[in-house]
Amino acid sequence: MRKDDPYASYAEMPFNVITSDNCDLLGRTLVRVYELMESYKMGKYILKNLPDGAIRVKVARKVPPNEVVSRYEAPRGENIHYIKANGTEKPDRVKIRAPTLANVPALMHTLKGGFIADIPMSLAAIDPCFCCMDRMVRLTDRGTGGERVMTWPQLQAEARAWYKKRTG
Secondary structure, eight states, rough: TTTSOTTTTTTSSSSOEEEEOOHHHHHHHHHHHHHHHHHHHHHHHHHTTTSSSSSSOOOOOOSSEEEEEEEEEEEEEEEEEEEEEOSSSSEEEEEEEEEHHHHHHHHHHHHHTGGGGGGHHHHHTTTTOOOHHHHEEEOOOOOOOOEEOOHHHHHHHHHHHHHHHHHH
């Protein structure tokens, strides 16, 4: 995103987009390592080419009535912010879509047919922010293949019922 749709000063900065053709944990780990190295290079470039002048700016507390969508690249993926302002200090609506929630379907695909021992490494590979994804659970019934989505309170209630049934 920083390269294809640059924002801030990314259009003025040389950097490489790190990718890998390895579709496994090793590939994702190597991408992370090479991204870190690229970030170090970018930091050095920024410090060497930092223009003179103020680095802080004042931002108006009241925003004119409008709707805006902003997106930027974060360590875990694309962050999207939506704001509907009404001209006061308190907007009508603010919605933030964190990248972790968008990464969960890919994680689910990665884990299908795998082993329980694979879960920690697969999960670590997407570097999740748990408070961003702590919204629901998707369960697949191994017997029927049916799927259902449950909220955490529903899952807790089902776990309690299952435990009571097993322990008597």
